[in-house]
Amino acid sequence: MITFADLVRLRMVALFRSRGIEYRAILGAEDYVRRLRGIPQPFITEEMWTARSDVFVRFSNELIAASQFGQLAFEDLISEFLTPANHGLLFASGGKPVQWQPSPAVVLDPEIQFGAPCIEGTRVETRSLWSLKQAGDSIETLAEAFQLRKEQVSDAIEWERWLSGASQANAVLS
Numbered sequence: 001m002i003t004f005a006d007l008v009r010l011r012m013v014a015l016f017r018s019r020g021i022e023y024r025a026i027l028g029a030e031d032y033v034r035r036l037r038g039i040p041q042p043f044i045t046e047e048m049w050t051a052r053s054d055v056f057v058r059f060s061n062e063l064i065a066a067s068q069f070g071q072l073a074f075e076d077l078i079s080e081f082l083t084p085a086n087h088g089l090l091f092a093s094g095g096k097p098v099q100w101q102p103s104p105a106v107v108l109d110p111e112i113q114f115g116a117p118c119i120e121g122t123r124v125e126t127r128s129l130w131s132l133k134q135a136g137d138s139i140e141t142l143a144e145a146f147q148l149r150k151e152q153v154s155d156a157i158e159w160e161r162w163l164s165g166a167s168q169a170n171a172v173l174s
Contacts, residue, residue: 005041008087011102012043015085019050021067029055029066036070044097048085051078055085105155117159119152129153130160
């Protein structure tokens with residue numbers, strides 16, 4: 001079973017990999033920030049950036065290269081090269097994640113459908129659309145049946161396709 005934390009972690013790993021960061025550097029950055037902050041899931045709670053082949057995090061008002069085991073970064077020199085690693089989480093005032101928007105139209109919110117991935121602003125679960133698409137329904141038919149835009153249905157199907165691939169990858173790694 002994939003947990004909420006697993007989903008966010010896999011998404012962050014995929015994001016970092018898509019930016020050319022080696023898997024070993026990603027694991028090193030995660031482990032470094034975990035030990036530095038004393039938190040089990042840094043990819044969920046910490047704001048991070050990438051530049052070239054490194055992962056950066058802020059600590060004590062300093063930008064450090066977590067993938068370089070805490071090497072101090074000269075923010076003035078590299079700020080124009082930094083790209084946020086946005087995981088799409090929304091937090092409550094206490095720092096607890098309350099909602100995740102992993103793609104433009106998909107939201108996971110524990111208050112809606114028990115946290116199942118849904119189309120934003122609706123209670124339509126993405127797995128329902130995925131199942132119907134797998135059964136042969138067209139995106140146009142699904143959009144009309146659920147009173148959604150075709151882009152929303154496409155985003156939901158793309159999310160489920162990614163989720164299916166992540167689930168298979170996680171089974172291989174276990």
